[in-house]
Amino acid sequence: xxxxxxxxxxxxxxxxxxxxxxxxxxxxxxxxxxxxxxxxxxxxxxxxxxxxxxxxxxxxxxxxxxxxxxxxxxxxxxxxxxxxxxxxxxxxxxxxxxxxxxxxxxxxxxx
Amino acid sequence: xxxxxxxxxxxxxxxxxxxxxxxxxxxxxxxxxxxxxxxxxxxxxxxxxxxxxxxxxxxxxxxxxxxxxxxxxxxxxxxxxxxxxxxxxxxxxxxxxxxxxxxxxxxxxxxxxxx
Numbered sequence: 283x284x285x286x287x288x289x290x291x292x293x294x295x296x297x298x299x300x301x302x303x304x305x306x307x308x309x310x311x312x313x314x315x316x317x318x319x320x321x322x323x324x325x326x327x328x329x330x331x332x333x334x335x336x337x338x339x340x341x342x343x344x345x346x347x348x349x350x351x352x353x354x355x356x357x358x359x360x361x362x363x364x365x366x367x368x369x370x371x372x373x374x375x376x377x378x379x380x381x382x383x384x385x386x387x388x389x390x391x392x393x
Numbered sequence: 394x395x396x397x398x399x400x401x402x403x404x405x406x407x408x409x410x411x412x413x414x415x416x417x418x419x420x421x422x423x424x425x426x427x428x429x430x431x432x433x434x435x436x437x438x439x440x441x442x443x444x445x446x447x448x449x450x451x452x453x454x455x456x457x458x459x460x461x462x463x464x465x466x467x468x469x470x471x472x473x474x475x476x477x478x479x480x481x482x483x484x485x486x487x488x489x490x491x492x493x494x495x496x497x498x499x500x501x502x503x504x505x506x507x508x
Contacts, residue, residue, distance in 0.1 A: 316497075325500050325502045326436075327499070328496065328499075374496075384435065385434070386435055
């Protein structure tokens with residue numbers, strides 16, 4: 283079992299839709315979580331990171347962590363064609379300095 | 394503030410040759426990570442350097458090696474190149490961990506093509 287599981291998609295939505303991207307993790311030592319956006323043939327760009335359960339909002343993006351179910355989500359409101367990219371989730375272990383990435387979900391936002 | 398910079402952007406080699414990839418971290422960051430991202434695949438962890446020392450290594454053969462210099466920049470060397478080494482090689486840096494947080498910031502990558 284992979285430590286971080288992520289549906290590869292692709293996920294296709296119309297412009298303006300609310301997008302929900304999800305990951306599950308198995309390592310109980312993970313205490314912080316990150317979301318990255320990666321455009322084709324570019325490096326991943328850090329969108330947000332969260333350190334605890336609950337929600338964290340930044341503009342159109344909301345990251346949600348539920349440690350009891352080991353489930354993390356990224357919501358994108360009012361999605362735009364420019365949001366079309368691969369989204370990577372990652373879990374981090376503060377004790378072992380270990381960071382594990384999911385395989386990424388490919389998102390297409392159609393104009 | 395400059396982000397993580399990687400060079401070269403593209404690198405074309407033939408099988409059996411050696412490749413050297415370079416990375417300059419964000420100013421003030423002491424840790425450098427190297428990842429391999431083959432087409433359509435996720436990030437595969439290669440190496441982690443911190444304060445000039447190799448701290449951890451992924452499941453890759455010894456022909457993948459590297460080092461970190463006193464200015465915290467880093468170099469990844471791949472010897473005896475094989476066709477399956479063709480991939481995007483990403484470097485990330487992070488500041489000294491505070492409270493155990495180890496947030497990584499990525500460069501644009503070096504695309505290595507092995508012919």
